[in-house]
Amino acid sequence: MVSLYVEQSAPLHTDLVAGTILLAFLLFGGFMVGNSYAGALSCVMTVPRYEKSIDTRADFLATGMKFVGSTPVWLYTFTLSKQPDVVKLRNSYEVYDVPSLTKFVHTRHDLGYIYERMQYGSFSLESFIDMYGSRQLQPLKDEVFYEIVITACSKTWSMKSVYDDLVLRVQQAGIFRYWEEGSTFRVMGEEIQRNLAFARVRELDHDPVKLKMSHFLGVFFILFVGLILATLTFIAELLVYRMQQKRLIQVVQRVD
Secondary structure, eight states, rough: OOOTTTTTTOOOSSSSHHHHHHHHHHHHHHHHHHHHHHHHHHHHHHHHSSOOOSHHHHHHHHHOEEEEESOOOGGGGGGGGOOOOHHHHTTTTEEHHHHHHHHHHHHHEEEEEEOOTTTTSSSETTTTHHHHHHOOOOSSSSOOEEEEEEEOOOOOOTTHHHHHHHHHHHHHHHHHHHHHHHHHHHHHHHHHHHHHHHHTTTOOOOOOOOGGGGGHHHHHHHHHHHHHHHHHHHHHHHHHHHHHHHHHHHHHHHHH
């Protein structure tokens, strides 16, 4: 049994049906143990498994990648910013035409493309982010910058309370969300939105899992089933052998 579990050669006895059944289950269980151990060993020994993920603005800047887009309008928000990382990001921004950016999405992996995440989570993308780009690119976990749209009015405006009530009613009714999702799905496609939204759902943020006894319950269950079947078969073989011996004795007695 130990030789089979460590995938070493061992003498196999097939003269009994019970022994054959037991050996078959032992072989199957041994393969499962060997594959589980080899898979866990490969997981632990392969360090790192992948290159470090780019999750934040600082991670993006540390890689030396460039920030590109089709218009310099995106820079107006942090033109006057004095934060070092924002200044570095602003200086690395490059403007290309849409055909060049479309080609870069398919051929280059050292560029970051700008997009806008809207109020209710939809992605406002430029036309060069196609279906292939939505499958190959991932949004950052942290936003690069935020923008807020405000409506300014005088404190003495007589319609101020009415306007506030209108804004609240529109937000509560979900009109903006309906407009946002309807326009993004219609213009950019629902599958592209879904690819970007679920791009990081399957990421594994934990360390390699150490093997425990719970990982071998399936193997021991197979061994348990094999032992039960082999035992029942062995008992059946004993009964058949005894019945054959009794018949043989009866035949000998009749002949005498």
